[in-house]
Amino acid sequence: MKLHDFCTKFQHSIVFLIELVMYVACLATFFLMFAIDNPEIIKLSRTAAVTLSTFVIMLVLLTFMYGRYDVGNRRWGQVALSVSITLIITDLATYLELTIMKTNEANNTTFRLENIGILFLVFVIQIFVIILMCALGDRFYFWIHPKEHCLVVTADREEAKRVKEALESFEKRYEVTGITTYDDTDLESKMVANDTIVLYELPVEERTKIIDFCYQNLKNIYFNPHIADILEQNSHQVIMDDISLFSTRYHMITFEERLVKRFMDTFISLLALIITSPILLVSAICIKKNDGGKVFFRQKRATVHGRVFEIIKFRTMHENVENFSSTEEDDRITKVGKVLRKYRIDELPQFVNILKGDMSLVGPRPEMLENVEDYEKDLPEFRYRLRMKAGLTGLAQIYGKYNTTSRDKLMLDLMYIENYSLVRDIQLLFQTVLVLFRAEDSTKAFSKTEKREGSDDKE
Numbered sequence: 001m002k003l004h005d006f007c008t009k010f011q012h013s014i015v016f017l018i019e020l021v022m023y024v025a026c027l028a029t030f031f032l033m034f035a036i037d038n039p040e041i042i043k044l045s046r047t048a049a050v051t052l053s054t055f056v057i058m059l060v061l062l063t064f065m066y067g068r069y070d071v072g073n074r075r076w077g078q079v080a081l082s083v084s085i086t087l088i089i090t091d092l093a094t095y096l097e098l099t100i101m102k103t104n105e106a107n108n109t110t111f112r113l114e115n116i117g118i119l120f121l122v123f124v125i126q127i128f129v130i131i132l133m134c135a136l137g138d139r140f141y142f143w144i145h146p147k148e149h150c151l152v153v154t155a156d157r158e159e160a161k162r163v164k165e166a167l168e169s170f171e172k173r174y175e176v177t178g179i180t181t182y183d184d185t186d187l188e189s190k191m192v193a194n195d196t197i198v199l200y201e202l203p204v205e206e207r208t209k210i211i212d213f214c215y216q217n218l219k220n221i222y223f224n225p226h227i228a229d230i231l232e233q234n235s236h237q238v239i240m241d242d243i244s245l246f247s248t249r250y251h252m253i254t255f256e257e258r259l260v261k262r263f264m265d266t267f268i269s270l271l272a273l274i275i276t277s278p279i280l281l282v283s284a285i286c287i288k289k290n291d292g293g294k295v296f297f298r299q300k301r302a303t304v305h306g307r308v309f310e311i312i313k314f315r316t317m318h319e320n321v322e323n324f325s326s327t328e329e330d331d332r333i334t335k336v337g338k339v340l341r342k343y344r345i346d347e348l349p350q351f352v353n354i355l356k357g358d359m360s361l362v363g364p365r366p367e368m369l370e371n372v373e374d375y376e377k378d379l380p381e382f383r384y385r386l387r388m389k390a391g392l393t394g395l396a397q398i399y400g401k402y403n404t405t406s407r408d409k410l411m412l413d414l415m416y417i418e419n420y421s422l423v424r425d426i427q428l429l430f431q432t433v434l435v436l437f438r439a440e441d442s443t444k445a446f447s448k449t450e451k452r453e454g455s456d457d458k459e
Helices: 003-009 011-034 046-066 076-101 116-144 157-168 187-192 204-216 227-233 255-275 277-291 335-342 350-356 369-378 380-387 395-399 406-418 422-442
Strands: 148-154 174-181 196-200 220-223 236-240 243-247 296-302 308-314 360-362 391-393
Touching: 003 011, 003 116, 011 046, 011 076, 011 116, 046 076, 046 422, 076 116, 076 422, 148 157, 148 187, 157 174, 157 196, 174 187, 187 204, 196 204, 204 220, 227 406, 255 277, 255 350, 255 360, 255 422, 277 308, 277 335, 296 369, 308 350, 350 391, 360 422, 369 380, 369 406, 380 406, 391 395, 391 422, 395 406, 395 422
Parallel strands: 148 174, 148 196, 196 220, 360 391
Antiparallel strands: 236 243, 296 308
16 A cells, blocks of 8 residues: 555544644643653642643643644644644643642742743743644645645626635635636536535525535535525424424523623623733823824724614724725824734723623624615625624624625624524634734735725724
8 A cells, every 4th residue: 555545544543643742742841841840740649630630621621712733624824823822821821720739838838930931941842843743734634635626606706706815825725726607508517627616605596506516426515604504503403293394493692691791791801901901001102192182983883782882992093084994005094003903902992892881792793883774785684793792802803804895794793693602702702812813814904996895994
């Protein structure tokens, strides 16, 4: 058996082995480095058992929050970033637990942080190991899997260009062979010649026909969702007599869930305001010194049941400028504003809105009133997103960009609403940290010639 054939046959086991080696190496790095001053953590002792348990439990929980070692499905850099954040937080939690355990009569009579240098050395070694193993896993995956030849099928070729660009950003995984429309007379032969068919903005009836054909011919399928697809995610199978059905029942967040969610909002937003107070103060001073204008920008937004409130943000544009969505190289944005936008610092004053009860930590985007009216003309279902209180973060805020279309952001909002859970809220709060590491993508504005329809960030 050739090496390539052998690796293809056992690819899942090999990827798992690479992942296991990575995590074991990171764990060993932490314990061996801290064993220099704490030899009890590598011996059979209560300290070793508690420390190891803390490390493993934190690693498992944070892997659920930030994502697993799924090379091939995500860019290896994104995988490395997720795993690095997971390990750094795990290290910090285990380090604090070890420090607390050392606060006793035999060691330190008072709590104090020590071995900070060793902790940072552990970070450096672990990040090196993570980058190495993620790059190795990525190379192995794409050595086994050739590029998928993709055909984009759409109703609008202009819209399909966005899909093509998204696929080509995963240059090692996809190769777009062409773009065509669903009424192409040669569509079936083109689909047969490709591995993957990507359907974007097709009428439901036409999409169903194409999906049936792809299923018959063993083709991979990607398609953007409609409302019915999102509802189907929460459905369950029901058999009535001999009739097979999917059941989707109307549901809203329960009173108990609202109570817990409000407690989380109040506690975390208050804590966040205290922790970020130095950043808030410095930002306010910089804005004022830049042009002497107002520090805060206020604007009416829509929240649950269409209720109107006034959102608070740091001002990032010059005062008294024309009101439209930001574009690339927008001269209305101040020098300070560019930095605030890039790292989402301009959003921090919204913790005050959360404390007041206008917003939640996690929820649909707080949309401008003008946008709600405009979007509902083309997308009547846009009003559905007002079933939940607007949020500082959420699926649309994490995965969307300023120039993501209104429809795509709407689908992300509805996915959040229809799949709501408190656990999902916690997961999204953790994942919000990742936005700071891809600031250039998440804050990408419209080009000067691009249709300005997706942003809710006007001043």
